[in-house]
Amino acid sequence: MTGTEQSLVHRLVTTIRQGRDVTLVLGSGLTAGVVPGVERMVELADEFVGQALQNSDLQAALAGLRATHRGGALYTAYRQAFTEWLSPVEFDIVVQRAALEAYRPDRATAAGWERVGYHRGVQLEEDRDAWALAPGVEALGELLAGLPDRFERRVITTNFDPLIELAVRRAGGTARSLTLRRDGTFAGPLGPAAGIDVLHLHGYWRPTSETDERSLLHDPVPPRADDTAVVAALAAVLHSDTICVAGYPPGRNDALTRAVQEQSDVLWARHDDDTSPVGRALIYTGVDVDRLFPAVRRGLAALPVSLTRTQPGALPIAQPGEPASDVPGAPARAQPGEPVPVASVAVQPAGTALHRVHLPTLEAILGTRPSAVELLRQLDYEFRWRRVDDTPETPLELVFWPVRLRQPTLIYAVQATVAAALSARGVRVVLCFDDLAGDQHTRSWRVRFTDEVERWFALVEGARPPEVDSLMAFCSPGRVAERLQDPELLRRPTHPWAVQLEYYRGDRMMLDVARAAKAFPGAGDLEIDDAMIGAQIRTTRAERLMSTPAIWAYLQFLLRDTRPEAVMTLGGEDEAVMWDQWHDTFPDSVGHLFHPVMANVRQDARMLGARSFREVEDHLRKAMRLESWDREDHYLHWIVQHAVVLHRYLRNRPALSYDGRLLDSWDAVRAALLDARQRPGTVRVIAREVAALLMHESV
Structure with a gap:
């Protein structure tokens, strides 16, 4: 009917x-x-990727989706692509920008890319007359x-x-x-x-x-x-x-x-x-x-x-003898009053990798179980893990591994196996969760992450489980009071407020603070002004700005009984700015080990936290459709170098192979992928290796 x-x-x-x-x-x-429909939402997403993110790989992936999808299917595919390459929350900025197109205050405001938090959102809604209805x-x-x-x-x-x-x-x-x-x-x-x-x-x-x-x-x-x-x-x-x-x-x-x-x-x-x-x-x-x-x-x-209600906002009541329009049988009554350019992105030319892992050399080393110092040399020389150390020959005693509490991903799996290999060589490892932005799920996330790290450590023969702590616990009033009552601990700034006094004492610029907290990633050599800094920070969760002083305070706590030159931090190359600022603030000769950052893929990306072998394989195939698939430190290259070749080296396992062909280096894998006959099988064995590392599957 x-x-x-x-x-x-x-x-x-x-x-x-x-x-x-x-x-x-x-x-x-x-x-x-x-409020924008699907077509405008897609345009906003393209503008965000081009103007704010400048992510060439994601731009190429979205262009491919526009060629194969339409309407609601295209919008859903865009959302999925953002989740795969960046994180589940990055598309939220596009959604919020779309909602704010209905916000039209009297005074002109420049439309920017802002991550709207609770208080800011409530404030905007309270300006109710500025919204178009x-x-x-x-x-x-x-x-x-x-x-x-x-x-x-x-x-x-x-x-x-x-x-x-x-x-x-x-x-x-x-x-x-x-x-x-x-x-x-x-x-x-x-x-x-x-x-x-x-x-x-x-x-x-x-x-x-x-x-x-x-x-x-x-x-x-x-x-x-x-x-x-x-x-x-x-x-x-x-x-x-x-x-x-x-x-x-x-x-x-x-x-x-x-x-x-x-x-x-x-x-x-x-x-x-x-x-x-x-x-x-x-x-x-x-x-x-x-x-x-x-x-x-x-x-x-x-x-x-x-x-009806007898309060403001109640529907008006028709007076006796007044007709009600649109009520069946009532006469009609007229109703009044109805009637950014995309910045260029520098890319590396496609070609062979700059470094090749020489497996025979590594096999010779494996038989002698190299020291921690020798292992660090191999990470630096063969795998381009950058080592920053004023005293490279000093025996390493402690690795400080600060980790933002989140979904365990492939990057953390690789870092964990490196930390495990160092622990197997007698080095103490301290894992500290940055959980200052904790919510009701913080405890369960800590338990899950700790379980995963212990599993990854167990993959390396002789590894000892790390000591685990959290910044939230470290900064709790009880533990702070204990440190303040210990005269020995007062010799170092182990309270975040004390660290901040030192941190901001110099000519610290807002850009420095933002980049140290990774609130302004990938600034590079761009000419940056205050407006750009403010716009970028608005797209970042504010709790990151609390992390730097808390992490430094924890390291100061560790240095109470360990020589600085025998301590090394572990993390990604994107944390180098924070540790550069540490050395500008404090005189201690702490060393650092940075793994190469994956180009155009964020830490929370689904591509790094796949939940099945088939999903890993799908991500690898999608990456190979891009022109940049074989570039240095892009997704596929990073996976092969660190989650396959390095991972097998650290576990003392033979090199991966397919169809009688050794896949013992990026050059070897790239050659196999360029062979149409060997490409499907090569992708499959790489996907199995990654799935085994991420999801407890045996290889």
Whole structure:
């Protein structure tokens, strides 16, 4: 059965006037007039990658997606590419920029790339009159604020923008934003409450609380159709007499559609004229939400007082003798008032690697189990791990390995095996988690990460498990008090505040601080001004700025009983700026070991934390489609050098091979990959090696 926009208005007005409840399920069509659609979102993503990230590999990957995908599929593929190359949270900046296109304050503001946190987001929403609202959203806000009980005090939406909440507040009501987690629960209690709950199924444009540190602000992939937990959660909130779906295209095989189809009285509004059935729903075609909700609002203006609120924002009550427009049988009444250039990126020419691992040399060394000093030489010479040490011949006693607490990835696996190999040669290893941005999951993340590190250490014969600590525990009031009461510890600045006094005593520039905390990665030799620094910092989680003084304070604590020249830090080349500043601040001759940073791939990228052999293989194949696939320190080269060749060397394992061909160096692997006959098998054996390292699989 189908109907028209006018008949849907009649049905909704009649249902509410009869005292029955309606639950609204709203999609992107509701805010399409002011919030970017798929095409504009893709343009914003391209601008972000070109202007802010300058990531040539990701740009090439996105160009390939544009050639093979369209519409919603292209948007989803873009989101996946950001997750693979950067992190699950990097696309959030694009989403937030899209939401802010509806924010139009009187004074002109330069549009930038800003990671909007909780407090900043709330501040922007409080400037409610500066947000553009389409006529349908504005009328919806008046309906929800005026008759909250008739709409079950909630509305369900797949949108990530705050416009529904803002419309309710403009109309004098109150609104609360809740998000649906992937396990089917909502980030906040449901139940009787003042005002309206806006349930965002695909996430919200900003964190919904001060402690909200979810990996995603917005998930563009709808919940899966077989996700029974999500279907059950949605069905539980769809308990009204009538369900009205508007602005959400039917035909999707997702959890929302399944949950809606389980209801008995569903009204589904379509903007087009397609009458294809959706379960038992009544289809209404040719519906424009910018006409629909203003018409319903006018139709409900004649409601009895018992159905309305007697407070600001309540729907106006028709006076005796005054006709209510759009109510069936009432005469019509006219309604007033409706009517950056991309910076060039320097790339290396394709060609052979600059270094080749000579396996016979390594095999000769393996038989004698080299000392820690000799192992460091090999890492420096054969694998280009950069060693910075004023006293290279001094026996190494302690490795300090500070690690930001996050999802364990392939980079940490490689660092762990290097640390394990050094521990097998008598070196003490201290692993310290940077967990200053802790949330409710911090403890479980520490346990999981520690378990993974111990497993990686166990792969190396003779390795001793590391000592594990955390910056959060180190900076706790109790441990700080203990250090301040120990006269011996007062000889060194073991409190972050004491470190900061030394750190900022010199002519420290804001750029220095930002780069030390990796809040401004890849600055290189670019000409950078204050505006660029501020823009970049706004895209970075602010807690990184707390890490540098805390890490330095912990190292000072370790130096209380170990000679500085016998201590070495372990990390990536992107941490070199922080340790350069250490030497500018303190006189101690601590050494450093930096592994080469992977070009254009971030630490949290899915490409470094794949969850299956097939996923690893898929990432390798995707990387090979790019022109840059064989460049030095790009994804494939880094994987082969460090997760395959170096990993086998550290474990005293024979070189990898395929079809009788040794894969004992990058040159050998590259030659095999250039051979069309050997390419599939070579990719497969590399993927198995990486999967074994990441996911406990045996090789």
